[in-house]
Amino acid sequence: DQQVKQNSPSLSVQEGRISILNCDYTNSMFDYFLWYKKYPAEGPTFLISISSIKDKNEDGRFTVFLNKSAKHLSLHIVPSQPGDSAVYFCAASYKEYGNKLVFGAGTILRVKS
Amino acid sequence: GAGVSQSPSNKVTEKGKDVELRCDPISGHTALYWYRQRLGQGLEFLIYFQGNSAPDKSGLPSDRFSAERTGESVSTLTIQRTQQEDSAVYLCASSPPWTDYGYTFGSGTRLTVV
Numbered sequence: 441d442q443q444v445k446q447n448s449p450s451l452s453v454q455e456g457r458i459s460i461l462n463c464d465y466t467n468s469m470f471d472y473f474l475w476y477k478k479y480p481a482e483g484p485t486f487l488i489s490i491s492s493i494k495d496k497n498e499d500g501r502f503t504v505f506l507n508k509s510a511k512h513l514s515l516h517i518v519p520s521q522p523g524d525s526a527v528y529f530c531a532a533s534y535k536e537y538g539n540k541l542v543f544g545a546g547t548i549l550r551v552k553s
Numbered sequence: 554g555a556g557v558s559q560s561p562s563n564k565v566t567e568k569g570k571d572v573e574l575r576c577d578p579i580s581g582h583t584a585l586y587w588y589r590q591r592l593g594q595g596l597e598f599l600i601y602f603q604g605n606s607a608p609d610k611s612g613l614p615s616d617r618f619s620a621e622r623t624g625e626s627v628s629t630l631t632i633q634r635t636q637q638e639d640s641a642v643y644l645c646a647s648s649p650p651w652t653d654y655g656y657t658f659g660s661g662t663r664l665t666v667v
Contacts, residue, residue, distance in 0.1 A: 444595065483557070483644055483658025484596070529595065538609060539584060539648070541656070543595035
């Protein structure tokens with residue numbers, strides 16, 4: 441049972457445009473959500489997070505939006521740069537689950553110059 | 554060290570053999586996690602160590618899998634009698650005590666069982 445789903449395996453965007461990566465979840469207990477970025481042959485690196493008490497968190501070019509009623513979150517990257525090309529993982533957790541994270545399968549983002 | 558170090562980076566083993574994967578966390582990080590990523594899938598939680606507390610082993614897929622951690626340092630993940638479905642990238646991560654989810658991941662060990 442996939443509790444965190446990233447339904448788009450890949451996304452291709454032109455440099456300078458907006459990249460929107462989507463994530464859906466099924467467990468209503470999740471109260472903390474994160475995005476990780478992964479380059480080939482490297483481990484994932486933390487990008488941005490959001491608590492369920494918020495609906496938006498922004499950090500530079502990266503913004504995460506959370507829609508609790510739809511159990512949906514998205515990562516917006518504006519403007520997209522070729523160096524953003526990577527695999528993006530959505531992850532979620534809740535307090536009673538401890539420090540463990542449930543990850544989606546990832547979306548490959550390609551930013552074309 | 555500066556980051557989480559995992560060894561070996563690649564391991565090819567024959568079905569039925571035992572393997573040991575090693576993780577050196579960042580110094581001072583009390584929490585250590587093992588995840589694995591099979592082809593086309595997300596990261597799957599395996600086991601979590603936090604300081605001197607009993608480890609959370611709820612993600613280990615079978616009794617062929619075990620892990621140990623010495624104090625707040627090195628951890629080894631052991632897979633006995635490897636099967637082809639064990640083929641995956643095994644990722645270790647660590648985090649400091651004051652950050653719940655600020656994992657720092659290693660580069661992983663790519664395990665191939667032939």
